[in-house]
Amino acid sequence: MTAPLHEAHPTGAGRALPDTQQGMRRRNLARVMHTVSAEGPLSRAAVASRIGLTRAAVSTLVDELIRTGLLDELGPERPGRVGRPGSALAVSGHGPAGIGAEVGVDHLAVCAVDLRGEVRVRAVRQGANRGRAPEPVVAELTALIRQVVAEAGEEGLWPAGLAVAVPGLIARDAGTVVSAPNLGWHGTDLGALLPGDWPLSVDNEANFGGLAELWLGEGTPRDFLHVSAEIGIGAAVVVDGRLLRGNRGFAGELGHVPVWPEGPPCACGGRGCLEQYAGEEAVLRAAGLELGEDRVGLLAGRAAEGDEAVRRALRDAGTALGIALTGAVNLLDPEAVVLGGALSGLAPWLLPSLEAELARRTAGPACPVSVSRFGPEGPLLGAAHSVVRGVLDDPAAVAERG
Amino acid sequence: MTAPLHEAHPTGAGRALPDTQQGMRRRNLARVMHTVSAEGPLSRAAVASRIGLTRAAVSTLVDELIRTGLLDELGPERPGRVGRPGSALAVSGHGPAGIGAEVGVDHLAVCAVDLRGEVRVRAVRQGANRGRAPEPVVAELTALIRQVVAEAGEEGLWPAGLAVAVPGLIARDAGTVVSAPNLGWHGTDLGALLPGDWPLSVDNEANFGGLAELWLGEGTPRDFLHVSAEIGIGAAVVVDGRLLRGNRGFAGELGHVPVWPEGPPCACGGRGCLEQYAGEEAVLRAAGLELGEDRVGLLAGRAAEGDEAVRRALRDAGTALGIALTGAVNLLDPEAVVLGGALSGLAPWLLPSLEAELARRTAGPACPVSVSRFGPEGPLLGAAHSVVRGVLDDPAAVAERG
DNA sequence: ACTATTTCGTCATCGCCGTTTACAAATTAG
């Protein structure tokens, strides 16, 4: 093919904001931050060559970022090459921090992450939240948050925002929990219950887990499916480095993909949904176990001991997951599937049947399936990092507030 | 919720090109073109208020676009309001045009679309292409293209690019047909067979059909699933106004989503794929008909006559489609599902069972299903318009060449 | 009919920002 290829879905069209010189400046500040953040200590010249601007332009951008405390000048690099050594720049470990919080079925967790991406403070509170009213649970969470914020403050960090991961459906662009069956919450406006001191975002646990994988996973592609399961089975669909939320924000409801269309009825109104085969309750029932605390640990323990009923239950769950994922993979053609959340702990017993099913139903090479490094920590990390990313994406905004 | 909400998946990060003033200018030229194109004749002041720039800035942008022949000044508007009437601007009907081409199983089609979006020239050539070698088919297509280009030239249009719709899998960012089972083509490099005179793009028929729906459909949302079927069943997944292509460019293979996991074996290696229930061959077989020309017309005709076997076959296909779409809708949460291509002609008999199945398996309000206005013309229109969109997206580039 | 008001398009000026060019500083190569 001699002629250049045309892109049929250009992105330039959907831009909403007017394109002015100030916007250009803001975007370039963001690109400097992202580059330094992603590629460690870097000289001005190195940044310039990476983002395609001149050294002079980068100098003024870096000056501004140093003035606002978002970048630190570490001093001259130890040279190995010819020429004057550059002055290493690094993202500051002080200043704005992302506060992540998680409402789990069995615990509450909060952490503070600095711009470098390091977890600086964390606090966890064990205790079953299933069936408790939102108000006392959120009150406890607020106490934890205030504690973490205070400790972070002692280290020179101030909260740039708060992100809360919840196991349930969240209304898009609003902090309202539409439905969290694990907790028994419905139509709960978290924004009204949480402190309004900082910018707040609330999102599905699976989504934040997927974002953690995208931002922190090593070698994670920009197109993948991140599957995580508690009682429900959720997936984060990441396309071209962006999380797909869907029209109402309900995208990723893998748990209600039909697997055997005439299977057992499901709460959603359908029959034979994935959740009926690979959901926590279904697996426990198939394994002959009862509901209780630390159900994943129980399953993993029994499976490791060689309990045949448990192993068979997990094998069957893997098969059902494989069927549902075959559909998803055919529809989305992702570069990889990543198992996170509770699934990562059960992966050894799920993976064989899952991968077999996926391979059996795929013509060419099957989509690779891997296990998240973060396990149950993914959502919390993803939440905190979403705030950090927000700062990296618009450093000028934070400079105005800081 | 008092605090502003934070976006967890900012787009600013992935920008590849350096952000310079020339880029800003180019983007603003594009925004002017898009605005005028989308909202009909508009004065400079109206454009300015819409895109957020000042009248002065828009004036210079418009001057440049008029100089390069992309915009026309129609003269003073007839005023209904107080104040000096503006001078109406419209997209030019001369200059660059998009050439769309389609390789169908039973026909070849080519058309030329001007920047206003109007089809100015079209040419169709009936004749079965199934099983023919690529070379003679593409030679015929090339002749049609040259004919259309010549006729367009007489109207003052010159080709800004050529886009070809093919019923099959296309390698991403290359003009190679990986597999087109309807035609019997495999690994065919169309770029080498087609004239290299213009920028070329090749894509799946379903994708171009979905883009036509996105760009030309009235009231079509920016998030939807466009399903079309010939022998295979393909879907265009449109997310936030962008076509989702997937890692290898194979996204949207709805035909191989498992519907009944232990159903009849499929060429893909799986069992019970949607194609085994709603694919053209399967429906014809279930209806007791034989393969032949104009198979869709045959089915529609018999169904209209009241043939019970045909109606039952279509009803069952609708049910299978409904099951597969339930999975897709749960995964993507689109705003709508649109049936296009051959399906639009059969919609009266498919829709009832399809919608019933979708509603039965959905908890809240089911995702609305509609039928494309374009029918079998969608892919051709989408292809031609993709070239036009490319011009609107970067008018400066075309000015350099024109 | 005449004036005031409103809106449109344009022009000159200004400010912002990345580029270009030049140069001093700091290192390695020979």
Place this chain on the structure above:
DNA sequence: CTAATTTGTAAACGGCGATGACGAAATAGT
């Protein structure tokens, strides 16, 4: 110790949108 290379900065330049003012062309009010 000199030449070559690379870094960071400063000054002049040029492109581009914003600002403010002004004439042109319509309506609204008297």
